[in-house]
Amino acid sequence: MKIEQIYTGCLAQGAYYIESDGEVAIIDPLRETQQYVDKANKENAKIKYIFETHFHADFVSGHVDLAKKTGAKIVFGPGAETEYDIHAAKDNEEFKLGNITIKVLHTPGHTLESSTYLLIDENGKEHAIFSGDTLFLGDVGRPDLAIKSDLTKEDLAAMLYDSLRNKIMTLPDDVIVYPAHGAGSACGKNLSKETIGILGEQKKTNYALRENMTKDEFVKEVLDGIAPPPQYFAKNAMMNKVGYDNFETVLKKGDRPLNPDVFEATANNEDALVLDVRTQKEFVEGHIPNSIFIGINGGFAPWVGALITDLKQPILLVTPEGREKETVTRLSRVGYDNTLGYLEGGITAWENAGKDIETIxxxxxxxxxxxxxxxxxxxxxxxxxxxxxxxxxxxxxxxxxxxxxxxxxxxxxxxxxxxxxxxxxxxxxxxxxxxxxxxxxxxxxxxxxxxxxxxxxxxxxxxxxxxxxx
Known part of the structure; x- marks a missing residue:
């Protein structure tokens, strides 16, 4: 049995590669899925299942593309409805993966379909949980992100209380916890910098798992201090529910060099936003008029999601040399699929073409x-x-x-x-x-x-x- 956490720092997100006897499951994959295919091929293994812990709001998952590439079955928790083919699992349903078993624990609260996947090893031992946004290290998922639900955040918080106590806290203390996010995610308030933990330690230290906590106390503490979700959360959740454009197509369209004249004409003709992702020092010293700065070296994708309100907004890029493809990829992770190209030669080429530069x-x-x-x-x-x-x-x-x-x-x-x-x-x-x-x-x-x-x-x-x- 092999378990690998594939952690992406800029999203504070953990995807998981699980392999047993030549069969692979991927949990909560990133938008760019070829990495999982390559990893399985290298191990001479086949991807059998794609498990989604819930409809993610903070990033666009790669489940749809990965299923098309591999023929793997997409599995969501009970009640999930999509516009593409999935298996909506039943509570406690089990899936065989080589010599191990993945058991679905329906844990609503963060969202209605939220589920935790319990890994039972070759010896029948409850080995680990992939808890999605139900349980983080140091925190639990925010209960205000359900898509088109009549339930209040208080209702969902009460569900989360029951899920944690009836499904998670009853598991052995030595069970390993693999959450979907770490510190920096807006899906919780006070996530740990650690990305892998032990359930027994969480029972001792996580405020939301306090043994003598009443449901009313839990609801109050979980909701206290939650800022409104970023505007892109609901839009990303809907993309994960209805599907999206193929990632390779998005990358090919966006990873396109444009000389200064074509870049300028495209910006004008397409009403495109010029997004400058260099360092803040470089931007203040000289940038294209009316361009927006969001540096690739900071919290790039979440800030793009918070500040650019239209996912379909045409975008042109000014990037550090060699980071064009990375920038298009990171935009696509939060649903911005309409990148039209980048400035070939960067700001130097723009200046050499005699075009205007502004400073701050x-x-x-x-x-x-x-x-x-x-x-x-x-x-x-x-x-x-x-x-x-x-x-x-x-x-x-x-x-x-x-x-x-x-x-x-x-x-x-x-x-x-x-x-x-x-x-x-x-x-x-x-x-x-x-x-x-x-x-x-x-x-x-x-x-x-x-x-x-x-x-x-x-x-x-x-x-x-x-x-x-x-």
């Missing part, structure tokens, strides 16, 4: 310190609500809204005023400045290093502990 003023924290002390300046803090509540700069001219909700808050600031924009470290502030600049806010100054650098000064900071961190 970026000040060091020392320069900002001088302006703060000598001028009555306007400051825009785009960190998350919990970060701001915990500590922020004092002053009547300090404004805040989280970058996640920038599209809903532009009317809160004045295009005629100059704003010094900061986040925690400098990545999100440049994203915010690029979006605002593209919408006609031209008087923007980025604070390099963000609040982390500001804290090293003696500027006045409101400092208190926020009861919940979003």
């Amino acid at each position: 003023t970026s000040l060091s924290v020392n320069e900002f310190y001088k302006d703060f002390k000598s001028k009555n300046i306007n400051i825009l803090d785009v960190r998350k609500d919990g970060e701001y509540a915990s500590e922020h700069l004092q002053g009547d001219n300090v404004q805040h809204f989280a970058l996640d909700y920038i599209n809903d808050n532009m009317n809160a600031i004045d295009k005629n005023k100059t704003y010094y924009v900061h986040c925690a470290g400098g990545y999100r502030s440049v994203i915010a400045a690029s979006i605002l600049k593209a919408r006609g806010f031209n008087n923007l100054i980025d604070i390099a290093g963000g609040f982390g650098a500001i804290k090293a000064t003696d500027l006045p900071i409101t400092d208190f502990v926020c009861p919940t961190t979003l």
Whole structure:
């Protein structure tokens, strides 16, 4: 028996490759599926099953493509309905894989069809669970993502309480826990940085598995401090339910070099968004007018999903050399399949073609310190609500809204005023400045290093502990 976790850091997502006696199961595969086919071929094994723990909201799974490539059966939990062929399993149904057994434990709560897959080894021992978003290390899945359900989040949280206590906590303490996500995922509040754990340890340390916890206490604690889900979550869940375009087709369309003239013409003719994924330093020093920055080296895919509201939006890319295919791939993982190509030769080719370049003023924290002390300046803090509540700069001219909700808050600031924009470290502030600049806010100054650098000064900071961190 072989179990391999295939973890993707930018999505904080774990897919799983399970093999026994020449037969393979893949659990929660990524959008790009050839890696699983290649791995099975290398082991002279055949992919028999594709198990989905639920309709994922934070990424587009590769189950549809993988089934077409391999003929493997897609298995969802009880009640799942799709527009493609699946096997909707019954609770406690068992699937033979070589010398081992995969048993379906229906664990609704995160979503209605959510299921945990229990692996029973060659000796009949309950060896591991693949818990999806039902149980994380340190947390449990948010209960507010069910597709088109009349149930409230309180109803789903109550279901999750029962699922955990009746299906998960009754298992032996030495069962290995393989969750779908780790720290950084928006599918829970306080996920551990660890990605593999032991059930007994979770029973001791995970607040949601507290032995004497009542259902009312569980519902209250699970729902406390949950921020609204990113706008793309429901759209990705629907893609996972109804199907999507073949990944290789999406990649071929997007991984296409365009010279500056063709790039510019395509942007104009297709009403395409120019997405610049280089570093924030490179972007502020020179970028294509009206382009948006979301750096590939940061939390790229989740920020794209949070900020670009139309999954069908035509996109043109400015990328670091050699990372074009990676960028198209990572966009497709969250459902952005309409990439039309990338700027061949990058920003240097654009400049050499005599085309316009714009910049954003970026000040060091020392320069900002001088302006703060000598001028009555306007400051825009785009960190998350919990970060701001915990500590922020004092002053009547300090404004805040989280970058996640920038599209809903532009009317809160004045295009005629100059704003010094900061986040925690400098990545999100440049994203915010690029979006605002593209919408006609031209008087923007980025604070390099963000609040982390500001804290090293003696500027006045409101400092208190926020009861919940979003």
